[in-house]
Amino acid sequence: xxxxxxxxxxxxxxxxxxxxxxxxxHKKELIAKTGATDVSVRKVLVRDLExxxxxxxxxxxxxxxxxxxxxxxxxxxxxxxxxxxxxxKQYIEKALRNKKHIVSANKDLIALHGDELLSxxxxxxxxxxxEASVAGGIPILRSLTEGLASDRITKMxxxxxxxxxxxxxxxxxxxxxxxxxxxxxxxxxxxxxxxTADLEGLDAARKMVILARLGFSASVRxxxxxxxGMNAVTxxxxxxxxxxxxxxxxxxxxxxxxxxxxxxxEPVFIPEDHPLASVHDEYNAVYVYGEAVGETMFYGPGAGxxxxxxxxxxxxxxxxxxxxxxxxxxxxxxxxxxxVLKKEEDIRAKYFIRLxxxxxxxxxxxxxxxxxxxxxxxxKLIQLPMESEELAEVVxxxxxxxxxxxxxxxxxxxxxxVVETVKSRYRVExxxxxxxxxxxxxxx
Amino acid sequence: xxxxxxxxxxxxxxxxxxxxxxxxxHKKELIAKTGATDVSVRKVLVRDLExxxxxxxxxxxxxxxxxxxxxxxxxxxxxxxxxxxxxxKQYIEKALRNKKHIVSANKDLIALHGDELLSxxxxxxxxxxxEASVAGGIPILRSLTEGLASDRITKMxxxxxxxxxxxxxxxxxxxxxxxxxxxxxxxxxxxxxxxTADLEGLDAARKMVILARLGFSASVRxxxxxxxGMNAVTxxxxxxxxxxxxxxxxxxxxxxxxxxxxxxxEPVFIPEDHPLASVHDEYNAVYVYGEAVGETMFYGPGAGxxxxxxxxxxxxxxxxxxxxxxxxxxxxxxxxxxxVLKKEEDIRAKYFIRLxxxxxxxxxxxxxxxxxxxxxxxxKLIQLPMESEELAEVVxxxxxxxxxxxxxxxxxxxxxxVVETVKSRYRVExxxxxxxxxxxxxxx
Numbered sequence: 001x002x003x004x005x006x007x008x009x010x011x012x013x014x015x016x017x018x019x020x021x022x023x024x025x026h027k028k029e030l031i032a033k034t035g036a037t038d039v040s041v042r043k044v045l046v047r048d049l050e051x052x053x054x055x056x057x058x059x060x061x062x063x064x065x066x067x068x069x070x071x072x073x074x075x076x077x078x079x080x081x082x083x084x085x086x087x088x089k090q091y092i093e094k095a096l097r098n099k100k101h102i103v104s105a106n107k108d109l110i111a112l113h114g115d116e117l118l119s120x121x122x123x124x125x126x127x128x129x130x131e132a133s134v135a136g137g138i139p140i141l142r143s144l145t146e147g148l149a150s151d152r153i154t155k156m157x158x159x160x161x162x163x164x165x166x167x168x169x170x171x172x173x174x175x176x177x178x179x180x181x182x183x184x185x186x187x188x189x190x191x192x193x194x195x196t197a198d199l200e201g202l203d204a205a206r207k208m209v210i211l212a213r214l215g216f217s218a219s220v221r222x223x224x225x226x227x228x229g230m231n232a233v234t235x236x237x238x239x240x241x242x243x244x245x246x247x248x249x250x251x252x253x254x255x256x257x258x259x260x261x262x263x264x265x266e267p268v269f270i271p272e273d274h275p276l277a278s279v280h281d282e283y284n285a286v287y288v289y290g291e292a293v294g295e296t297m298f299y300g301p302g303a304g305x306x307x308x309x310x311x312x313x314x315x316x317x318x319x320x321x322x323x324x325x326x327x328x329x330x331x332x333x334x335x336x337x338x339x340v341l342k343k344e345e346d347i348r349a350k351y352f353i354r355l356x357x358x359x360x361x362x363x364x365x366x367x368x369x370x371x372x373x374x375x376x377x378x379x380k381l382i383q384l385p386m387e388s389e390e391l392a393e394v395v396x397x398x399x400x401x402x403x404x405x406x407x408x409x410x411x412x413x414x415x416x417x418v419v420e421t422v423k424s425r426y427r428v429e430x431x432x433x434x435x436x437x438x439x440x441x442x443x444x
Numbered sequence: 445x446x447x448x449x450x451x452x453x454x455x456x457x458x459x460x461x462x463x464x465x466x467x468x469x470h471k472k473e474l475i476a477k478t479g480a481t482d483v484s485v486r487k488v489l490v491r492d493l494e495x496x497x498x499x500x501x502x503x504x505x506x507x508x509x510x511x512x513x514x515x516x517x518x519x520x521x522x523x524x525x526x527x528x529x530x531x532x533k534q535y536i537e538k539a540l541r542n543k544k545h546i547v548s549a550n551k552d553l554i555a556l557h558g559d560e561l562l563s564x565x566x567x568x569x570x571x572x573x574x575e576a577s578v579a580g581g582i583p584i585l586r587s588l589t590e591g592l593a594s595d596r597i598t599k600m601x602x603x604x605x606x607x608x609x610x611x612x613x614x615x616x617x618x619x620x621x622x623x624x625x626x627x628x629x630x631x632x633x634x635x636x637x638x639x640t641a642d643l644e645g646l647d648a649a650r651k652m653v654i655l656a657r658l659g660f661s662a663s664v665r666x667x668x669x670x671x672x673g674m675n676a677v678t679x680x681x682x683x684x685x686x687x688x689x690x691x692x693x694x695x696x697x698x699x700x701x702x703x704x705x706x707x708x709x710e711p712v713f714i715p716e717d718h719p720l721a722s723v724h725d726e727y728n729a730v731y732v733y734g735e736a737v738g739e740t741m742f743y744g745p746g747a748g749x750x751x752x753x754x755x756x757x758x759x760x761x762x763x764x765x766x767x768x769x770x771x772x773x774x775x776x777x778x779x780x781x782x783x784v785l786k787k788e789e790d791i792r793a794k795y796f797i798r799l800x801x802x803x804x805x806x807x808x809x810x811x812x813x814x815x816x817x818x819x820x821x822x823x824k825l826i827q828l829p830m831e832s833e834e835l836a837e838v839v840x841x842x843x844x845x846x847x848x849x850x851x852x853x854x855x856x857x858x859x860x861x862v863v864e865t866v867k868s869r870y871r872v873e874x875x876x877x878x879x880x881x882x883x884x885x886x887x888x
Contacts, residue, residue, distance in 0.1 A: 018736075021736075022594055022595075022736055026594060026595070026596055026736075029596060029661070030594065032661070033593055033661070131591070137734075137736075137737040137738065137740060138740060139587045139590070139591020139592060142586065142587070142590055142591045143583050143586070143587065143591070146583070146586055146590070146758060146761075146762060147575070147582075147583020147586045147587070147755075147758055148583060148754065148758060149477055149757075149758045149761045149762075150466055150470060150474065150753075150754050150756075150757030150758045150760070150761055151466075151470070151754045151758075152470055152473060217473070217476070217477070273722075275722060275743060278717075278719060278722050290581075290754065292462075292465075292466055292470075292581075292750040292751065292753065292754045293581040293744065293745065293750065293751045293754040294581065294744070294745050294748075294750075294751060295744065295745070296581060296582060296742075296743060296744030296745070297741075297742075297743040297744065298740075298741075298742060298743075299719060299740060299741040299742075299743065300737065300738070300739065300740030300741065301737065301738050301739070301740070304738075306736040306737065306738075307736065307737045307738060309594075309736065310592065310594050310595045310734065310736045310737040311591075312594075313593075313594030314590060314591055314592060314593045314594045314595075316594070317590075317593045317594055318590060318593075325766075325769065
């Protein structure tokens with residue numbers, strides 16, 4: 001039983017510094033809770049030896065040679081917070097082959113190569129934990145694999161990208177436009193200088209892949225995710241949704257039923273009294289449905305140096321407990337049965353559609369005939385006059401239909417002479433929205 | 445390494461039946477996730493041998509003799525869901541001495557004797573888990589001890605009693621009176637026939653004791669909890685609070701700072717945009733503040749057969765993993781440093797006060813002089829005329845002050861000739877409430 005735990009750290013950015021802060025600041029409690037006599041960072045891989053470091057990092061600790069960390073026999077556990085894919089993967093593989101336990105915050109890597117790395121960890125009797133890779137400070141992976149372990153999870157709905165949630169909150173509450181909201185997110189440090197992966201939903205998709213794998217014990221690949229970014233969202237769409245009782249969020253959905261699994265990331269309207277609708281600003285939340293437990297939700301900061309570092313160090317503590325128990329072997333016995341993805345025609349949802357329709361006799365009849373011939377009715381509809389007297393704004397929410405049928409409907413609508421343009425279309429989730437009576441709507 | 449895990453069950457009420465349902469219904473996944481070859485219930489202690497049981501309970505399994513469960517060498521793990529204190533304690537102690545692991549859902553027992561039973565478990569190298577004892581299906585204990593293990597928790601605010609939250613939701617949203625709300629809770633199965641422990645806050649206090657102990661690694665006793673039930677809450681109080689932007693909830697608060705620890709349960713006003721304010725009906729939630737992670741919240745069902753059983757079976761799975769790892773020993777190394785409770789004068793909060801004041805010249809001056817002489821100002825105030833022309837309704841929210849100072853203020857107010865009666869008083873938590881501009885208030 002090893003009592004003095006020594007850590008190797010790959011990367012010393014904001015999260016790396018947060019980890020060193022927590023390890024030092026909470027050392028007494030950390031030792032008390034794990035029973036270790038000491039927990040310390042032995043070596044840190046950095047890019048620049050000369051850079052000025054904080055008081056807890058001395059010259060002897062830093063190195064630019066990965067092998068100083070990966071081959072040091074005194075190091076029990078390697079924390080990877082360097083990011084990127086190829087180099088990080090190579091280092092983690094080497095550390096695992098050297099029988100070192102791994103804690104990683106690298107969602108890109110785990111979404112792409114998680115299965116492979118976990119197998120390698122198992123072969124080497126090493127732990128591999130990655131709580132920080134999804135929803136920063138929220139202990140959601142642990143809740144899925146342990147707290148709700150006895151249940152059968154059927155659905156997860158996640159707000160797992162802080163940048164887009166911050167922007168959508170500003171667009172909803174302060175009626176900012178897309179560009180203004182993005183600029184504010186950058187100014188506040190909630191968007192990176194290149195926010196493409198956030199705006200296009202790729203960042204959220206990586207996290208949903210990790211959630212779906214763990215929650216469903218299934219093999220889900222990034223390519224399996226249906227992906228639609230928030231680039232086309234407008235303030236008008238949000239406003240029309242609100243008039244119908246909905247809030248727009250960039251939502252990841254992972255769902256399974258007897259037909260298979262679906263994973264998607266797209267802007268989705270949810271009823272404004274749904275718990276996810278009150279997740280504001282840069283906060284994240286994951287709503288989990290289990291057959292037995294029903295509805296639960298886990299809410300907290302999705303990013304940031306200290307929240308992410310908390311998740312990493314909590315993983316470190318789990319590993320230390322395992323080391324101290326002399327049980328440094330995962331009971332990694334996930335269901336290896338084949339993963340079946342739902343067919344497009346089995347992916348069912350309600351949809352919000354916004355159209356500009358020519359204000360001519362028979363226009364409405366042509367429109368409704370498209371729905372009738374595709375066997376879908378709509379549960380809500382607003383028609384509003386527009387400044388141009390020749391056009392009318394039509395907003396509708398359909399009853400549930402399949403994705404293939406919905407695409408057919410959109411195609412048919414676009415071919416109607418009376419339809420000038422399909423302005424926007426969104427999936428609708430989370431049950432029925434109540435349209436407050438006092439709202440001044442031209443409901444048909 | 446034992447691969448075939450046999451369970452003894454003490455009690456076969458709604459939760460007990462839920463446990464048997466989940467163990468059977470999810471057996472395949474349970475086995476896959478723990479690596480056990482089988483997990484089954486061997487013996488069940490019941491009161492009545494003749495009672496008709498479900499298809500998963502046969503005659504050979506049930507017994508009325510506790511020793512058939514506690515002394516059976518084949519039983520690895522005992523689940524206690526019989527409730528009550530003395531008998532349950534005695535059985536658990538015997539099982540622990542026989543080196544059996546324990547999973548319990550018994551908050552009354554754990555709030556009173558948790559420390560003692562955990563020590564006995566440690567002596568006998570047995571696991572003792574009790575996730576189901578707090579907030580039913582929400583994996584909150586695990587989140588505190590593992591997910592947020594690396595952080596220093598400073599505050600927990602919990603809605604941990606479903607009965608009172610259901611009633612307060614009805615009183616708030618549908619403007620029901622207290623008695624009507626209680627009757628509905630009974631009709632819906634959310635209140636027991638004798639709801640005293642719920643209404644007086646005792647049930648919530650037990651859960652807060654368990655949360656405070658785990659979250660703060662401290663010894664907190666039930667007697668240490670400041671307790672005020674919801675028996676005196678009126679629909680008018682709720683309505684006046686709403687006018688000031690607050691929602692009333694029966695809230696458990698556990699807070700620690702350099703002055704010590706406080707634990708309380710009482711009806712509290714929180715700002716209506718606080719995440720806890722949108723926890724409706726019978727749902728529970730625990731808001732957790734950690735120094736590093738910041739704000740997190742855990743939301744879900746607080747009771748019910750299957751949610752509670754989910755928590756129990758998840759604990760069972762943790763124990764099985766430990767058994768299979770051959771590591772059946774807790775690394776139970778909580779901080780044993782002495783627990784210091786805050787003094788009354790160090791417990792600080794804002795307060796809501798509602799008064800009936802005689803409508804005479806100088807009344808307001810006498811009232812404000814009480815606050816001035818006690819060095820507290822108020823941040824919000826409404827004065828409204830009443831049907832009786834001689835009286836005015838005055839509602840105010842103070843700035844933060846100590847509990848002792850607040851009691852002095854109430855005492856001074858009650859002694860004023862111009863005050864007819866102090867109608868109600870509530871603690872206010874969770875930051876500033878925005879008073880929406882469009883509200884028609886006589887704000888002074």
